[in-house]
Amino acid sequence: MGKTNVKKVVTRFAPSPTGFMHVGGVRTALYAWLWARKNNGTFILRIEDTDKEREVEGSIDHIKECLKWLELDWDEGPDKGGPHLPYLQSERLELYKRYAQILINKGLAYPDPYSDEELDGFREQAELHKKPFLYREYRPAEFEKWDEKKPLRFKTPEIKETKWNDLVYGDLSAGPEALDDFILIKSDGYPTYNFAHIVDDIEMGVTHVMRGQEFISSTPKFLAVYEALGVKPPLFATLPPIMAPDGKKKLGKRDGAKDILEYRKEGYLPEAMMNFLALLGWNPGTDQEIFDKDELVKSFELDRVQRSGARLDEKKLDWINKEHLKKLSPEAIQNSILEWLPENMRSGIAGKLEPVLFERISKWGDIRQMAGAGELDFFFKKPELSDGSKLLFKNASAEETVQNLRKAAEWLSGISDFRKEDIKNVLMEIADSLDARGKLLHPVRYALTGLDKSPDPFIVAEILGKEETLDRLNGAAGILKSLE
RNA sequence: GGCCUUAUCGUCUAACGGUUAGGACACUUGCUUCUCAAGCAAGUAAUCCGGGUUCGAUUCCCGGUAAGGUCACCA
Numbered sequence A: 001m002g003k004t005n006v007k008k009v010v011t012r013f014a015p016s017p018t019g020f021m022h023v024g025g026v027r028t029a030l031y032a033w034l035w036a037r038k039n040n041g042t043f044i045l046r047i048e049d050t051d052k053e054r055e056v057e058g059s060i061d062h063i064k065e066c067l068k069w070l071e072l073d074w075d076e077g078p079d080k081g082g083p084h085l086p087y088l089q090s091e092r093l094e095l096y097k098r099y100a101q102i103l104i105n106k107g108l109a110y111p112d113p114y115s116d117e118e119l120d121g122f123r124e125q126a127e128l129h130k131k132p133f134l135y136r137e138y139r140p141a142e143f144e145k146w147d148e149k150k151p152l153r154f155k156t157p158e159i160k161e162t163k164w165n166d167l168v169y170g171d172l173s174a175g176p177e178a179l180d181d182f183i184l185i186k187s188d189g190y191p192t193y194n195f196a197h198i199v200d201d202i203e204m205g206v207t208h209v210m211r212g213q214e215f216i217s218s219t220p221k222f223l224a225v226y227e228a229l230g231v232k233p234p235l236f237a238t239l240p241p242i243m244a245p246d247g248k249k250k251l252g253k254r255d256g257a258k259d260i261l262e263y264r265k266e267g268y269l270p271e272a273m274m275n276f277l278a279l280l281g282w283n284p285g286t287d288q289e290i291f292d293k294d295e296l297v298k299s300f301e302l303d304r305v306q307r308s309g310a311r312l313d314e315k316k317l318d319w320i321n322k323e324h325l326k327k328l329s330p331e332a333i334q335n336s337i338l339e340w341l342p343e344n345m346r347s348g349i350a351g352k353l354e355p356v357l358f359e360r361i362s363k364w365g366d367i368r369q370m371a372g373a374g375e376l377d378f379f380f381k382k383p384e385l386s387d388g389s390k391l392l393f394k395n396a397s398a399e400e401t402v403q404n405l406r407k408a409a410e411w412l413s414g415i416s417d418f419r420k421e422d423i424k425n426v427l428m429e430i431a432d433s434l435d436a437r438g439k440l441l442h443p444v445r446y447a448l449t450g451l452d453k454s455p456d457p458f459i460v461a462e463i464l465g466k467e468e469t470l471d472r473l474n475g476a477a478g479i480l481k482s483l484e
Numbered sequence B: 001g002g003c004c005u006u007a008u009c010g011u012c013u014a015a016c017g018g019u020u021a022g023g024a025c026a027c028u029u030g031c032u033u034c035u036c037a038a039g040c041a042a043g044u045a046a047u048c049c050g051g052g053u054u055c056g057a058u059u060c061c062c063g064g065u066a067a068g069g070u071c072a073c074c075a
Helices: A023-038 A059-069 A093-105 A116-128 A193-203 A213-229 A260-265 A270-279 A293-299 A314-327 A330-340 A350-364 A368-372 A398-413 A420-433 A438-449 A457-464 A466-483
Strands: A010-013 A042-045 A109-111 A152-154 A162-166 A170-174 A183-185 A208-212 A235-239
Touching: A010 A023, A010 A208, A023 A042, A023 A059, A023 A208, A023 A235, A023 A270, A023 A293, A042 A059, A059 A260, A093 A109, A093 A152, A093 A183, A093 A193, A093 A213, A152 A213, A162 A213, A162 A235, A170 A213, A183 A193, A193 A213, A208 A213, A213 A235, A260 A270, A270 A293, A270 A314, A330 A350, A350 A457, A398 A420, A398 A438, A398 A466, A420 A438, A420 A457, A438 A457, A438 A466, A457 A466
Parallel strands: A010 A042, A208 A235
Antiparallel strands: A109 A152, A152 A183, A162 A170
């Protein structure tokens, strides 16, 4: 063994429990997890619950549920323990006060004497003069003693330009405007994010901090605190923003960001989601696009993380999901079919649906719209053929389509054992007598399912049974007839 | 408004300063199929603009422009 001077990699995911998680947060978690796993390091889950106002009940469970779904296992954190207990910031208040005291003793922290109104006034002035608001310009000449009732501010030791290195963005810098006397401890006794995360990252030995690009502008403040504390800062890896699918704005809950667990409901595989998220802002530099978990861990590199924002493209997700579905073993599909079905379909007819789903999944990699979006409903109730013209195949006339549907119904009624093989034979026989198979098969499919795209009409007919099948075919013919 | 970041097909992206600017998704077409979202084959489509450095810029520098972020007792 050589020297082990190289510090063990420690990363963390530190969400605040303020509601559901969307792809943005989960991608940050994924990258931190990938980097830890790739380096045989430690991945910590830490809950940053220092804002009592915004806290949403159940969020912590939700966060854990998301990580579990994607199999992002944490080595330290809630439910798991570890050498740095507790992992909820709200239970670490004494620690933050201790660190605050260090700064006070150095003369680098002081209580804020101003009222909210006074501060608002300062801000208005700044805006009026089209200048950034800088609290330090109003810093009191002499510091009072902190009574723990007033907010405690950091006294920026030196106003200067800041330069630092980022693992993703390279050399970064910011002007002196980025430095200000920000709040360390709020008047309610809780620390701010700006302070708490630094203390915890130090205490927990975090070596790599991954977070969104919105933190670039506050990094100079963080660095000033590290310096004041006399601690070497960790390495920063800033992640590019994820943009909303339509607009150009950063993806946020307001503009339709989805709860990540919605995707689970819609039938996406966790591995597909992981694959998709990994590629949203990173690429391996090869043509490979489909990765399983192990391949991702192996291939992931911070220096191939993208710098520009990426738009969320669900079409790509669909494709990746399909590729993963097609790779599933028959056993895995078999075991999962019932689970993927909507709850109201799991009993009764579900047994009959299994082969349909099985084929659909293994051959087409298709489950999402089948089960998730309720497009299996046609098995349970007659589809509404609201637009009768959709029964027509390309340039087929209504008249000939009515004839074809009637002929199909008539011929099918002659089958005694209503099985998909015979159904297919009969229908194909009629179809082949026409110029285009589509002129028969399309209207039959649409009459039975109300969909352009569906499982094959033969097995659908078998499952529906003879009576229902004939009923739907004749019904569709009737609708068309009335359109003429 | 200050500070900061980013900029290659519609989208995600590749390209030691030298490539017919590559791949994937989406789209279109053909074949096959079961009419289909699978498969196979093909096609359309991009270096934001203007200067500079260089024998040569997608690539380096400067300036515009555009987009995003940030200036909270939110994280």
